[in-house]
Amino acid sequence: MENISKFVELVNKNIWETKLSKIPPQIYIGVQDGYCNLKCPMCFIHSESNTTSDTSKYKGIMPFENYCKILDELKGSNTTINPYRFTEPLLIKNLRDCIIAAKDRNLSIALDTNGLLLTKEMADFFVKEGLDSIMFSIDAMTSDTLAKVRGVRQIEKIKASVFMMLEARGNLSSPRIGVSFVESESNHHEKQEFIDYWINHVDVIRVNKMFDGNKVIKDLSIPKKRFPCYALYSKMVINFNGDVTICTTDAFNVLNVGNVFTDGVLNVWNSPALNKIRQYHESGQFEKLPFCKECNLWADSSYQDSTENGILIRKSQSVTYYNRLDRIETWKLQQKGRSSNTKA
Numbered sequence: 001m002e003n004i005s006k007f008v009e010l011v012n013k014n015i016w017e018t019k020l021s022k023i024p025p026q027i028y029i030g031v032q033d034g035y036c037n038l039k040c041p042m043c044f045i046h047s048e049s050n051t052t053s054d055t056s057k058y059k060g061i062m063p064f065e066n067y068c069k070i071l072d073e074l075k076g077s078n079t080t081i082n083p084y085r086f087t088e089p090l091l092i093k094n095l096r097d098c099i100i101a102a103k104d105r106n107l108s109i110a111l112d113t114n115g116l117l118l119t120k121e122m123a124d125f126f127v128k129e130g131l132d133s134i135m136f137s138i139d140a141m142t143s144d145t146l147a148k149v150r151g152v153r154q155i156e157k158i159k160a161s162v163f164m165m166l167e168a169r170g171n172l173s174s175p176r177i178g179v180s181f182v183e184s185e186s187n188h189h190e191k192q193e194f195i196d197y198w199i200n201h202v203d204v205i206r207v208n209k210m211f212d213g214n215k216v217i218k219d220l221s222i223p224k225k226r227f228p229c230y231a232l233y234s235k236m237v238i239n240f241n242g243d244v245t246i247c248t249t250d251a252f253n254v255l256n257v258g259n260v261f262t263d264g265v266l267n268v269w270n271s272p273a274l275n276k277i278r279q280y281h282e283s284g285q286f287e288k289l290p291f292c293k294e295c296n297l298w299a300d301s302s303y304q305d306s307t308e309n310g311i312l313i314r315k316s317q318s319v320t321y322y323n324r325l326d327r328i329e330t331w332k333l334q335q336k337g338r339s340s341n342t343k344a
Contacts, residue, residue, distance in 0.1 A: 034059030228281035
């Protein structure tokens with residue numbers, strides 16, 4: 001227990017600050033962007049409400065050699081790779097190659113999935129190749145509620161996928177396995193049941209408040225003084241064609257600050273264009289950035305910790321993580337080689 005306390009204390013000292021690291025701590029790469037097996041109502045891209053005919057801005061496939069060039073520039077660094085943006089990662093045709101390429105370069109790699117396409121063979125592969133983290137997006141406890149929030153009724157299949165992953169990992173410490181719940185009016189009544197059930201099985205639970213298309217969470221208690229968004233210092237988002245935007249919510253690539261294929265990852269990360277946006281945030285000139293002006297997700301940059309019944313609860317304005325202390329080893333391994341900006 002003493003070792004756990006020391007680890008938690010160390011993580012708490014590393015609370016986010018506006019200090020730019022030389023290399024992006026976390027990178028989302030659109031390996032096969034804009035593909036999904038669901039049409040979740042809350043999704044910017046795949047919901048039925050998205051009637052845009054111009055898919056060229058968000059849908060495409062990145063040549064594998066270009067993906068590898070990105071990784072080559074980051075080899076052996078503290079960066080975590082998420083090989084997807086607005087797509088279901090288990091649909092990526094060369095996902096295995098993408099994972100192997102990252103691990104060959106000693107990079108951490110993490111996935112968020114709806115779990116419906118997971119097979120035993122794939123789960124075993126994830127364990128064998130050293131996948132660092134996998135989070136299952138579930139958002140419900142019953143098929144009726146799942147139908148409202150994700151448009152399908154296959155709750156038992158998703159649950160079976162989580163247990164399949166847990167069985168494949170066995171007593172090993174990786175990958176870190178968790179489930180997530182995006183809270184909305186449709187599923188709020190199942191939130192506590194979701195937490196009470198899954199905390200007995202997985203390493204971590206993530207509960208998010210839902211935000212709208214303007215990047216606003218309703219009824220959010222935010223600080224009076226706005227501070228710079230942590231994403232500008234912790235995350236890089238690369239489109240399938242190499243273009244870089246400033247935010248994971250920029251589904252249609254409104255803000256382009258450079259291209260990694262022509263300029264390189266580090267040059268774009270430290271570019272005048274991106275640094276100017278950071279300067280606007282640091283000086284409070286949010287009116288100069290229409291994309292950021294109304295957003296209140298910036299309030300998520302700070303958090304508080306508490307421990308209750310063997311659970312480390314890490315809570316920010318819109319996200320709460322429930323981390324099992326008896327499986328904190330999975331978090332230690334995920335934190336190794338990751339930025340202090342990582343919340344859980």
